[in-house]
Amino acid sequence: MRPSGLDIHSQSRDSGPVTPPPVHRHLSATTTARLLGAWHSGGPAYRALADALRLAVLAGTVPPHTRLPSERDLAGALGVSRSTTTAAYRRLRESGFAATRTGSGTVAVLPRPSPSTAPTPQGGDAPAVTWQVPGHDVVDLAQATPGAPPHLHAAYARALEALPAYLARGGYEPFGVPALRQAVADRYTERGTPTSPDQILVTTGAQHALHLLAGTFLRPRDVAVVQSPTYVHALEVLRRAGARLVPVSAPARPDDGPALDPDVLASTLRQVRPRLVYLVPDFHNPTGRSLSADERAAVRTAAHRAGVTVVADETLTELVLDGPDGGPARDADVPPPFAGDGRSPFVVSVGSASKTFWGGLRIGWVRAHPDVVAQLARRRGSVDIASPLLEQLAVTELLARRAEVLEGRRVVLREQRDRLVAGLRTALPWDVPAPAGGLVLWPALGGPLAQAFAAAAAAEGVLVGAGPTFTTDGGSTDRVRLSFAREVVEVEAALPRLVRAWERVTG
Incomplete structure (x- = not known):
């Protein structure tokens, strides 16, 4: 397009x-x-x-x-x-x-990329690539993707050991490697929603899953209802499918209303009769809020009555950071699947290994009715046929050790979040909520300065997301999105630059 x-x-x-x-x-x-x-x-x-x-x-x-x-x-x-x-x-x-x-x-034009001398996340020794900006390298707080966990290399080693069993075949698994489909289904079942492997389609990342779903459920000029603000690349996928986007508010703070008002959603569904609803129910990107159990149930009921498919993007669900007592989260604190009891044909879930483990794996999945899974698998034949086999085996290994991997990941992300929140609250006159999970902050600047501040921050060597980018109508001009997926040393380097950028736009 x-x-x-x-x-x-x-x-x-x-x-x-x-x-x-x-x-x-x-x-x-x-x-x-x-x-x-x-x-x-x-x-x-x-x-x-x-x-x-x-x-x-x-x-x-x-x-x-x-x-x-x-x-x-x-x-x-x-x-x-x-x-x-x-x-x-x-x-x-x-x-x-x-x-x-x-x-x-x-x-x-873009300046030449150059290797940074800073160590990569999680102690790796490969140089990180940044863009040369006179005076300093760029700290990227716009990309919400953590570095790889220390368990990744061993997972690939075990995947290589399992690979010979697949070499006699052609290497294409359009539905996904059976072991991975079983592992993903088991995780849904463990979290309270009985799931079988025939309800799982493995995709080449969550973005690929969204692309398949949009191409399957939408035709040009169909209506899609989305939260606003929301995940920017989901908006891009829906727009490229030709959809007309109708927003429902996603307030940043509880004082401004529920994370998603079920009555407003139900009314919107009756008025615009959409073909698709896209939601981020857990640690919403970018506000960080989650739907309550009652809100989830009400949304499922509204979707059933309207006969509309709800796509629940659960790529951030496993990244719960705070427990009920405010202390570090445990595995038991992960929210249950949005699909509820799993019987509704109108609820489709999207998951991914990119945020949970590592973006370079490029493995995601769809949980849906088996008929929808078969339809999506047929459609992907014109796109990529199947996902990389070795990466699927590596994700299978990581899921088998998920609790161990995520225990360390949550500790690191919690520390990075707390450092960024504390630094911003100390140095800048912003309203900075601390989300209970996910990867991003959504601070309020106190005025419509988002685009000017994002530009000034880039000039100082820090990339942030301007609020209007995440909306359907150019709103959220008073907010920016900052990822805390970067190491503490990078957060420390970014803070004084953000202060200088703020001074630029406020005089």
């Missing part, structure tokens, strides 16, 4: 960071102004504009090798002087995020 506002003349070719390819996408001044949003909240306008454009390139909103609008046109669209846009483009070129080519004007 062609990105909105981009006039694609021809395909880009690989090139270095300074010399762009001979042809580029073209971004109009009007579209650039819309993408930047509320980019200027204080300080020199040229610097704020350069910061906002840099963030757009880092976030992928403005793809590399995109030709930016002329200085004159952009000045007119933003209502600033041409000297402001001229100085902003010069600052972009000096920082390596833009290049000038004869006949093409100013083109967005």
Whole structure:
């Protein structure tokens, strides 16, 4: 699908960071102004504009090798002087995020990736790749994916030992390796929802699962109901399927209402008659809140009455950090499956090993009625046929030792969360809730400064998510999303940079 506002003349070719390819996408001044949003909240306008454009390139909103609008046109669209846009483009070129080519004007580029000397998460010794920004490397608080646990290497070793049993066959398992389907089903059963392997489809990550579900249940112009804010890549999947998105509020604090108001949802279902509902019931991304048992039951009832499929994204469910007494969580504190007793044909669950174990595994799954599982397996034939076999075997091994792996993971994540929350509360005048699980914070800035702050933070060497990115309508302009999946040393490095970014936008 062609990105909105981009006039694609021809395909880009690989090139270095300074010399762009001979042809580029073209971004109009009007579209650039819309993408930047509320980019200027204080300080020199040229610097704020350069910061906002840099963030757009880092976030992928403005793809590399995109030709930016002329200085004159952009000045007119933003209502600033041409000297402001001229100085902003010069600052972009000096920082390596833009290049000038004869006949093409100013083109967005990315600086060269470079290995960081900092140790990788969980004590690994492979260098982490970051983008070169003058003065310092980037601390990525936008990506909510922890490093690998120390058990991963041993899991792969055991998977290699199990691999010979599969080598005589073709290597394709469209439904997933039987041992992994059984292990996933057993985990649902253990948590209170009886599940059989024929209710499990193994996918190439949760994102692949969402893609299959959207392609199966939605047609162009169908309505999909979503929480807002919510997981940004789920919004992208639904939009690419042609869905019209209808939001229901996902308040950040209990004082603002329940995590999901069942009455509002039921009313919305009656009014818009959607084909699909997408929810994150546990440690919601990005608010961190979870649905209560009564709210879950009410949502299932509403879905049954409306005859609409609810997709429950449970990729964060295992990452409970606080127990009922406020102390460290135990395995028994993991919420039960959203599917309830498991008999409703209108509830589909999506899970993943990416957040629980490691994103590089690229293994997820769908729990659904066996007929839906068979339909999804047929559809995936045109996408990837089957998921990598060795990774499936490794995830099977990790699930067999899940309690041991997650005990250490929860301790580390809890420490990282507490350090980031404490640092933000001490240094900045924000409202910073501490979620009971998951991987992200959703602090309130006290004003509509999200996009300007995210741009300033990128200029200081920290990537954060601006609130409007996670909404259907550009709301949440007073919030940013920060991941605490990074090691404490990275959190410590990010905090003073965030303070400097705040000073930029508040003067």
